[in-house]
Amino acid sequence: MSSWIDLKQDPFKVFGQWFEAAIKETDFEPTKLTLATLGADGLPSARVVLLKAYDSEGFVFFTNFDSVKGEELKNNPKAAMVFHWQKPFHRQVRIRGLVEKLSFAESNAYFQTRERGSQIGAWASPQSHKISGRQELMERVQLFEDKFANQEIPCPENWGGYRVKPMSLEFWQSGEHRLHDRIRFIRKDLLSPWTAEYLAP
Numbered sequence: 001m002s003s004w005i006d007l008k009q010d011p012f013k014v015f016g017q018w019f020e021a022a023i024k025e026t027d028f029e030p031t032k033l034t035l036a037t038l039g040a041d042g043l044p045s046a047r048v049v050l051l052k053a054y055d056s057e058g059f060v061f062f063t064n065f066d067s068v069k070g071e072e073l074k075n076n077p078k079a080a081m082v083f084h085w086q087k088p089f090h091r092q093v094r095i096r097g098l099v100e101k102l103s104f105a106e107s108n109a110y111f112q113t114r115e116r117g118s119q120i121g122a123w124a125s126p127q128s129h130k131i132s133g134r135q136e137l138m139e140r141v142q143l144f145e146d147k148f149a150n151q152e153i154p155c156p157e158n159w160g161g162y163r164v165k166p167m168s169l170e171f172w173q174s175g176e177h178r179l180h181d182r183i184r185f186i187r188k189d190l191l192s193p194w195t196a197e198y199l200a201p
């Protein structure tokens with residue numbers, strides 16, 4: 001077993017230590033992660049999103065609920081997340097879990113912290129749907145700028161946060177000669193205790 005992670009530790013705490021270190025030390029958008037969901041046709045989809053919050057419940061990102069990922073999460077509320085932090089850490093964290101939507105109040109609270117331009121963007125972009133081109137997008141931006149001129153912009157009903165509640169978290173630390181360390185925390189369900197196991201690289 002490895003000495004660099006205490007296997008009895010709460011994996012959320014380990015994540016917190018790694019994440020905060022990445023925020024301090026890495027330049028390349030340390031909050032970005034790859035999010036995978038499953039399509040109704042059985043093909044997985046993956047894309048990059050930003051982690052906006054985490055706590056002992058799970059990992060939160062924000063998006064359009066009518067997007068491809070939103071549709072896929074409606075049909076199958078399960079997801080995988082991968083973080084990769086390069087220099088100086090050379091670390092990867094892999095998460096698999098169950099997904100729930102944040103309440104409208106929670107989503108709106110975050111929405112209100114966004115820049116006005118991003119708020120307009122959330123209204124204007126029918127994310128993942130076909131449009132005729134950039135001109136249509138900019139016309140939609142103008143439409144919502146006019147609609148909300150001189151007033152606070154409410155959170156769209158079809159926009160907000162998802163929380164991924166992990167069933168497993170794997171911490172991967174690069175090692176010399178590709179002899180990496182991998183420690184996986186798993187639990188049978190969200191209320192069960194974690195067990196940790198060491199995996200071959």
Ligand SMILES: Cc1cc2nc3c(=O)[nH]c(=O)nc-3n(C[C@H](O)[C@H](O)[C@H](O)COP(=O)(O)O)c2cc1C
Binds near residue numbers: 070
């Ligand atoms: C660095 C980076 C950060 C991104 N952050 C988000 C995000 O937080 N939320 C989001 O909906 N899309 C984000 N995107 C865009 C997504 O990768 C993707 O294009 C979009 O969500 C549509 O995905 P979908 O069609 O699979 O739903 C980001 C893209 C990049 C490259």
